[in-house]
Amino acid sequence: MKFASIDMSRNKFEGDIPNIIGGVHALIGLNLSNNKLTGFIPQSMGNLTNLESLDLSSNMLTSVIAAELSNLNFLEFLDLSNNHLVGEIPQGKQFNTFSNDSYEGNSGLCGLPLLKKCGPEQHSPPSPTSFGVKWLVIIFGGQPKRRVRRRTRVRRTNGSNMNQMIQMS
Incomplete structure (x- = not known):
């Protein structure tokens, strides 16, 4: 049919x-x-x-x-x-x-x-699976940067000097 x-x-x-x-x-x-x-x-x-x-x-x-x-x-x-x-x-x-x-x-x-x-x-060409893996890397690859920013904020509120923060990076 x-x-x-x-x-x-x-x-x-x-x-x-x-x-x-x-x-x-x-x-x-x-x-x-x-x-x-x-x-x-x-x-x-x-x-x-x-x-x-x-x-x-x-x-x-x-x-x-x-x-x-x-x-x-x-x-x-x-x-x-x-x-x-x-x-x-x-x-x-x-x-x-x-x-x-x-x-x-x-x-x-x-x-x-x-x-x-x-x-x-x-x-x-990339397969749908490799495309998904790339997105996972992009998503999870950005996570450590966020943690660094949070730590930076905590250090700043604890009275750290901005120059010291830049030298530590």
Whole structure:
């Protein structure tokens, strides 16, 4: 059984595209354009083997284009334009049939069909897991600085000289 296309465009949806979407195997069209979706394109979307049309345009998606999307053998229409996608555009199968218009407005994308060539760092884009680890480092990396500031405040209230505080740093 195949579903007709699901059109949830222009609904001001926010947040990530849920991974569970990849479990709707009978889906032939999905339009989530013109919302406020963020985050990654779920790898699970590569399981939508009957998908013929995918429109994720005009959102705030940030990440690489999931390589799993190149498994969509029946995909005839793809619009990922006007997001914040980065990295190399997957190659092979249906991805070789899409024009620049499918990717327009994503300044971080490179590779065919775009004229922008990929540098070495763009050939192996970060995975969602490594992206999360980077955020953990940023979040927890800032913690010791806060402790130093608190100690500095305590020392200042205990009558320490400002010059001594600077020399101790």
